[in-house]
Amino acid sequence: MSIEQFSVRGRLADTGEGITADELQLAARNHGMPLEGLRYDVTPPGLHYVLVHYDIPATNAATWSLTVDGCVEQPLSFSLTHLRAMGRRTVRVTLECAGNGRAALQPRPISQPWLNEAVGTAEWTGVLLSDLLRAAGIRADAVDVVFTGADHGVERGVEQDYQRGLSVTEAIDSGAIVAWEMNGQPLPPQHGYPLRLVVPGWYGMASVKWLRSIELIDHEFTGFQNAVAYRIRKTADDPGEPVTRIEPRALLIPPGFPDFMSRHRFVAAGTVTLHGRAWSGWAPIERVELSVDAGVSWHPAKMDAVGNDELAWRSFSYDWDATPGEHVLTVRAADASGREQPIEAEWNRGGFANNTAQRITVLVT
Amino acid sequence: MSIEQFSVRGRLADTGEGITADELQLAARNHGMPLEGLRYDVTPPGLHYVLVHYDIPATNAATWSLTVDGCVEQPLSFSLTHLRAMGRRTVRVTLECAGNGRAALQPRPISQPWLNEAVGTAEWTGVLLSDLLRAAGIRADAVDVVFTGADHGVERGVEQDYQRGLSVTEAIDSGAIVAWEMNGQPLPPQHGYPLRLVVPGWYGMASVKWLRSIELIDHEFTGFQNAVAYRIRKTADDPGEPVTRIEPRALLIPPGFPDFMSRHRFVAAGTVTLHGRAWSGWAPIERVELSVDAGVSWHPAKMDAVGNDELAWRSFSYDWDATPGEHVLTVRAADASGREQPIEAEWNRGGFANNTAQRITVLVT
Numbered sequence: 001m002s003i004e005q006f007s008v009r010g011r012l013a014d015t016g017e018g019i020t021a022d023e024l025q026l027a028a029r030n031h032g033m034p035l036e037g038l039r040y041d042v043t044p045p046g047l048h049y050v051l052v053h054y055d056i057p058a059t060n061a062a063t064w065s066l067t068v069d070g071c072v073e074q075p076l077s078f079s080l081t082h083l084r085a086m087g088r089r090t091v092r093v094t095l096e097c098a099g100n101g102r103a104a105l106q107p108r109p110i111s112q113p114w115l116n117e118a119v120g121t122a123e124w125t126g127v128l129l130s131d132l133l134r135a136a137g138i139r140a141d142a143v144d145v146v147f148t149g150a151d152h153g154v155e156r157g158v159e160q161d162y163q164r165g166l167s168v169t170e171a172i173d174s175g176a177i178v179a180w181e182m183n184g185q186p187l188p189p190q191h192g193y194p195l196r197l198v199v200p201g202w203y204g205m206a207s208v209k210w211l212r213s214i215e216l217i218d219h220e221f222t223g224f225q226n227a228v229a230y231r232i233r234k235t236a237d238d239p240g241e242p243v244t245r246i247e248p249r250a251l252l253i254p255p256g257f258p259d260f261m262s263r264h265r266f267v268a269a270g271t272v273t274l275h276g277r278a279w280s281g282w283a284p285i286e287r288v289e290l291s292v293d294a295g296v297s298w299h300p301a302k303m304d305a306v307g308n309d310e311l312a313w314r315s316f317s318y319d320w321d322a323t324p325g326e327h328v329l330t331v332r333a334a335d336a337s338g339r340e341q342p343i344e345a346e347w348n349r350g351g352f353a354n355n356t357a358q359r360i361t362v363l364v365t
Numbered sequence: 366m367s368i369e370q371f372s373v374r375g376r377l378a379d380t381g382e383g384i385t386a387d388e389l390q391l392a393a394r395n396h397g398m399p400l401e402g403l404r405y406d407v408t409p410p411g412l413h414y415v416l417v418h419y420d421i422p423a424t425n426a427a428t429w430s431l432t433v434d435g436c437v438e439q440p441l442s443f444s445l446t447h448l449r450a451m452g453r454r455t456v457r458v459t460l461e462c463a464g465n466g467r468a469a470l471q472p473r474p475i476s477q478p479w480l481n482e483a484v485g486t487a488e489w490t491g492v493l494l495s496d497l498l499r500a501a502g503i504r505a506d507a508v509d510v511v512f513t514g515a516d517h518g519v520e521r522g523v524e525q526d527y528q529r530g531l532s533v534t535e536a537i538d539s540g541a542i543v544a545w546e547m548n549g550q551p552l553p554p555q556h557g558y559p560l561r562l563v564v565p566g567w568y569g570m571a572s573v574k575w576l577r578s579i580e581l582i583d584h585e586f587t588g589f590q591n592a593v594a595y596r597i598r599k600t601a602d603d604p605g606e607p608v609t610r611i612e613p614r615a616l617l618i619p620p621g622f623p624d625f626m627s628r629h630r631f632v633a634a635g636t637v638t639l640h641g642r643a644w645s646g647w648a649p650i651e652r653v654e655l656s657v658d659a660g661v662s663w664h665p666a667k668m669d670a671v672g673n674d675e676l677a678w679r680s681f682s683y684d685w686d687a688t689p690g691e692h693v694l695t696v697r698a699a700d701a702s703g704r705e706q707p708i709e710a711e712w713n714r715g716g717f718a719n720n721t722a723q724r725i726t727v728l729v730t
Binding site for chain 2: 002003006007008017018019020021022023024025026027028029030031032034036037039040044045046047048050052053054055056058103110111113114115117152153154155156159188189190191254257258259260261262263264266363365
């Protein structure tokens with residue numbers, strides 16, 4: 001018997017196939033943000049979405065070291081104490097899992113079965129990645145920067161430490177930080193304690209947790225998470241396009257109160273102020289439109305001010321005159337780069353970057 | 366259209382029926398503790414299991430009030446400031462959801478689809494419930510104590526605030542506390558901010574979150590969560606027995622490293638020290654036995670000392686001589702009350718209090 005035999009290849013669910021035992025195992029470990037969590041400007045850590053590919057590793061801040069090496073003038077190794085002495089910057093960032101919305105796709109790619117809730121906003125404190133790279137000295141032959149975490153496992157037959165690459169330009173221009181605090185506290189274990197990368201604007205896969213190594217290489221990084229996983233493909237043998245920045249999305253806090261099991265919503269007739277948040281990893285959110293008739297007609301939402309951190313979510317509201325009967329609420333965002341959230345995003349085989357508009361069915365009584 | 370039409374009745378999954386869309390909605394909101402979280406004596410808040418029946422309510426600590434009334438000499442109302450002046454006690458408690466293990470049952474009751482991970486241990490700080498009741502003065506006609514949370518929803522057609530009752534004796538003898546801190550911090554929103562009940566030894570449904578009212582009544586409480594939900598029944602029309610204290614259970618930290626999708630485990634041959642935790646809500650854990658051959662032979666685990674808090678989990682270990690090939694690890698606990706964890710617990714229609722032994726398949730390479 002070999003490791004490969006027990007490693008499941010990606011596949012699509014059959015027509016009508018329920019969520020599988022494998023998907024349930026992932027859903028029971030990882031978690032989204034219950035959408036009423038959209039009420040908080042900054043998501044409390046235990047409500048922020050979490051996706052862990054392998055296991056949360058056992059780590060020790062006192063002995064942790066981060067190496068910066070490869071195509072640099074001077075390889076360096078940092079303890080947490082050294083890093084803290086390099087600077088201290090806090091950024092508010094909305095992170096979303098690249099697979100958010102996957103479980104609603106037809107056919108459904110079998111993997112972590114997110115609905116709409118794989119999102120969260122936190123204040124991350126650390127040092128600018130560009131400052132670390134400049135401290136080591138970026139050599140002219142450096143092409144990509146490879147980030148390695150302490151989490152180890154197998155994926156589609158490949159045993160690996162979790163690794164992601166960015167180009168040198170992306171690593172610097174993204175404003176990425178190497179963070180040791182989340183919302184003013186040490187990182188929780190599941191969010192990368194004691195040290196992680198945070199790449200503002202990018203889907204979460206880029207923000208390597210339990211960060212132990214930064215290596216500059218003189219060629220394009222072809223590791224599993226860049227070249228095999230996290231590609232937008234129409235077919236299994238399509239090389240695909242890389243998943244990068246977060247597509248615009250708006251989500252409403254479901255109004256009223258729910259049924260425990262169906263999560264169907266109930267609201268009393270009258271004026272109901274709907275609240276939500278919208279974000280994009282490409283540019284600040286410019287507008288949000290709402291529909292209370294399943295997309296037949298659309299109305300502009302009242303936009304709250306943009307905060308200092310342009311890639312953190314922006315809140316909005318809309319006064320809905322709720323009349324008795326069943327209504328389908330839906331919402332869509334557009335950003336300053338001209339990207340508009342579609343009602344139905346294009347399907348892809350990994351279920352990535354799917355920003356299909358949220359739909360909430362509400363019974364007004 | 367009425368609320369009742371949209372409220373799903375309890376049912377069992379058909380043979381071979383995958384996890385349903387309703388179950389997935391719950392699994393995406395609520396979350397368990399990834400089992401590597403068993404390595405922490407005290408579970409960080411974001412790793413502690415969470416089950417919320419309806420929505421996490423919007424609450425305000427500054428204006429919060431807890432009323433104590435009904436069959437008391439003197440009805441009282443407490444602000445958070447008043448409560449803090451009543452005393453301060455910290456208890457370490459292992460809480461487990463009554464539905465833990467449900468999703469592995471055959472046939473599967475359709476509800477929150479837990480595997481084994483709906484558990485966590487925290488230090489809760491607050492005031493003894495018995496001190497609050499005595500401050501109000503328990504009248505001789507008081508029979509049950511009804512706890513009401515601020516969370517509101519519908520369940521099987523019944524619109525309700527989440528409410529649970531305990532007898533006056535249980536309320537006092539359980540050592541229950543009304544808590545405002547979890548692990549030395551204000552309660553996170555999903556764990557009941559700003560105030561909750563914690564009933565040591567009882568399944569989690571008794572520990573009412575977002576606690577706003579304590580009412581003593583002169584008869585047995587027949588509210589939904591006591592009389593309809595949380596009953597151990599063989600058939601739908603069986604009145605059933607109430608779910609109360611936590612049955613003994615042991616869980617191992619899955620050794621080695623996992624495949625992302627299948628969660629199958631891989632371990633290198635040699636001596637592998639297996640670690641785990643065991644708990645019971647009836648009495649301290651006395652012993653844990655392990656099997657590395659799927660239950661054919663059993664070996665005593667090395668038990669770590671019992672802590673000060675007898676109803677918090679107890680850690681154990683076992684040195685396993687791992688030889689190449691596939692092995693099935695399983696584990697069972699016994700407590701000082703004489704209760705022994707079964708290999709296969711008896712089925713019931715709600716999937717409650719199911720302490721069937723964990724099984725982990727490991728490939729040793």
